[in-house]
Amino acid sequence: MRDMVRRVVRCAVGLMWGAAAAVVELLCTVLAGLLLLLVVAWPRGRRAVLRPVLAGARGLTELERARLRIWLGVHTSPVYEDTQALGYLACRWALGVLGAVVMLSAAVGLGYGTSWTYLWLLVDDVRNTAAVVYTSLAGLFLLFLTLQGILGVAELEGKLARRLLGPRHQEELERRIAELSASRAAVVDAVNDERRRIERDLHDGVQQRLVALGMLLGRALRSEDPDRADRLLRQAHEESRQALDDLREVAWRIYPTTLDEAGLRAALETVAERASVPVRVEYGLTGEPERAVATVAYFVVCEAVTNAVKHAAPTRIVVAVGSEEGALHVRVEDDGRGGANASGSGLFGLARRVAALDGRLEVRSPPGGPTLVTAELPCA
Structure with a gap:
């Protein structure tokens, strides 16, 4: 329940940002269309106008990709053409307007749904109690519908971005073949x-x-x-x-036998017990993941903890394991001196292990710390 509420709140914030961005995107799309219409019969002028238009479209699209990734949890391919970016912006503003309508409806539903509280607090004599109750119930029902609408619009945002910014089918097949060859x-x-x-x-x-x-x-x-x-x-x-x-x-x-005998949680607790600094394990999985995923998650934690103890001199390490939207998330954070080298043999080997499962590994370790190692592994 808490994860659902957190997701709805994040999607709501993302849609509000998207509604504000839709105004800019609509203006830029109209302006780009007018400029290109003026020079449609002038090839040199068309090239001169098209260059800044496409550059601006790519800049706005990168902001959109950041919004989708941070607030909606949608990851899109960074490889796309400038013309794809312009086409995406030309379609995306409509979803931004839809998101604004949904958020406005949510505000109206919230206002009517809680109207009974301030009516009875501020009005001494409420004459039509039934009308107040009906209004509140209707507002709560509208709020419920708009909450579903928030998730629906967020899903549409992701589908539109993946459809218009993703590589074409042939390019996707070639990219996949290259990834499989590299991972092998x-x-x-x-x-x-x-x-x-x-x-x-x-x-x-x-x-x-x-x-x-x-x-x-x-x-x-x-x-x-x-x-x-x-x-x-x-x-x-x-x-x-x-x-x-x-x-x-x-x-x-x-390979730890504990992983086979007692599962991932027990194996991670063993890593925490063997470490020379305090390690707190926050385990949020309700079931046992697949063997290959559990093994990679274990080695990510083990290597990250070992590196931190050896090189960063931390006073505490926090290991968090959870799942969201069909992926297992591993997070290892320490308060050491930082400066970890992501291209070093240990972390580079981890990155290859994670990539072999179509996962992602990210290392953030500024000088002075803290160091944060995160891994996302696809998991059924």
């Missing part, structure tokens, strides 16, 4: 990078421990002093325990 190559690179990391961890950690263990046992066997041999055996026992811990750490980083 990225998966192969990620697997190879993971193998190299495992080999490095085994060589620098477990292997060195085992070499030291063998040397300690050899010295203990050659020692003729029982006390010295006992000390060496105790050191060997401690070294074997640390080697076992290192081996468990390597195995845990490859």
